[in-house]
Amino acid sequence: MSEARLLSLVEALRILPGVGVKSAQRMAFHLLQHDREGAMRLATALDGAVHDIRHCERCHTFTEHTLCDVCADPERDANVLCIVETPADQSALERTGSYKGLYFVLMGRLSPLDGVGVRDIGVGPLLERIEREPAAEVILATSFTAEGEATAHVIGEALKARGITVSRLARGVPAGSELEYVDLSTIAHALADRR
Amino acid sequence: MSEARLLSLVEALRILPGVGVKSAQRMAFHLLQHDREGAMRLATALDGAVHDIRHCERCHTFTEHTLCDVCADPERDANVLCIVETPADQSALERTGSYKGLYFVLMGRLSPLDGVGVRDIGVGPLLERIEREPAAEVILATSFTAEGEATAHVIGEALKARGITVSRLARGVPAGSELEYVDLSTIAHALADRR
Ligand SMILES: [Zn+2]
Ligand SMILES: [Zn+2]
Numbered sequence A, B: 001m002s003e004a005r006l007l008s009l010v011e012a013l014r015i016l017p018g019v020g021v022k023s024a025q026r027m028a029f030h031l032l033q034h035d036r037e038g039a040m041r042l043a044t045a046l047d048g049a050v051h052d053i054r055h056c057e058r059c060h061t062f063t064e065h066t067l068c069d070v071c072a073d074p075e076r077d078a079n080v081l082c083i084v085e086t087p088a089d090q091s092a093l094e095r096t097g098s099y100k101g102l103y104f105v106l107m108g109r110l111s112p113l114d115g116v117g118v119r120d121i122g123v124g125p126l127l128e129r130i131e132r133e134p135a136a137e138v139i140l141a142t143s144f145t146a147e148g149e150a151t152a153h154v155i156g157e158a159l160k161a162r163g164i165t166v167s168r169l170a171r172g173v174p175a176g177s178e179l180e181y182v183d184l185s186t187i188a189h190a191l192a193d194r195r
Helices: A004-013 A021-034 A036-052 A087-096 A123-132 A146-161 A184-192 B004-013 B021-034 B036-052 B087-096 B123-132 B146-161 B184-192
Strands: A077-084 A101-105 A137-140 A165-168 B077-084 B101-105 B137-140 B165-168
Touching (some): A004 A021, A021 A036, A021 B036, A036 B021, A036 B036, A087 A101, A087 A184, A087 B021, A123 A146, A137 A146, A146 A165, B004 B021, B087 B101, B087 B184, B123 B146, B146 B165
Parallel strands (some): A077 A101, A077 A137, B077 B137, B137 B165
């Protein structure tokens, strides 16, 4: 594969997490040989997403609008704020149907070994939001991994120092697991038993 | 993730081989949160590849031109034709530096269970090419898997019926393995010992 366009495509596919040079070559081959229409659809989707998707002004998740659907919904209980790591985690909580409050999406978690510090996850914007829109209770729903626990600890301490009631999802969630892979009833129970 | 553009992106990423819904979500999140520039580069690369990459008129591999670099090189020995499954396999043979003939790239291999028959790999175009440009010897360098062997068998019989000398890479290549993952010196030996 010495052709410039082909090399560019293989190189560009390697930006995807978990995709090495061999996988990228297989992907390029598959697209060019079997699914050129799909490749064009992917190009258009990437372009559209990059241009139109920004962060919700209230909860920081991805949205095409100023506010995401949840934040724009007047039925949600603004007294409770649930803090999650990613949009996928938020989505898992939503699918339980047992949470009616609002969210704040950190878009990451503390990971000192990977150089992800307090400033790289949305702790600053979270504290600003709490100032602007005080909540009676904040539920820490970060993952039950070492990094998720550290994130919950740092945020929990900062909130308690501001006199805010902080709870954590109950340990019904299996330790060491990532929220988005946990079955919905376990998440629902953990939500009810929050400590 | 209920946003239309985000759903489109996740859906579009699933066209990539080996990418399920969870991986696609992670990829979308990674691109939007950490690498929007890379996402734009990927969109451009997909677009460029789909529009500019076609099949070499002589060997059927991917190229931006009428002929690929190897087929356009007057130094290559047109008396020997090596048949491979994919551009990646061709590339592995080229990297051994021990083959100076031409290639024909099938762009697949027989796989009756997956519905890939003789007509889906380039056997017709291969036979037309042999009529047009007779070669003194054809080397079958398909994989040493059951499917690769079946492919070699079908093509070998068709060529022998036309009175063409057919050889196969020597069994120096470990059985059950795919050519592109084999180390270069093994391929070079197998090429020298072709039977
Ligand atoms: Zn929001
Ligand atoms: Zn060619």
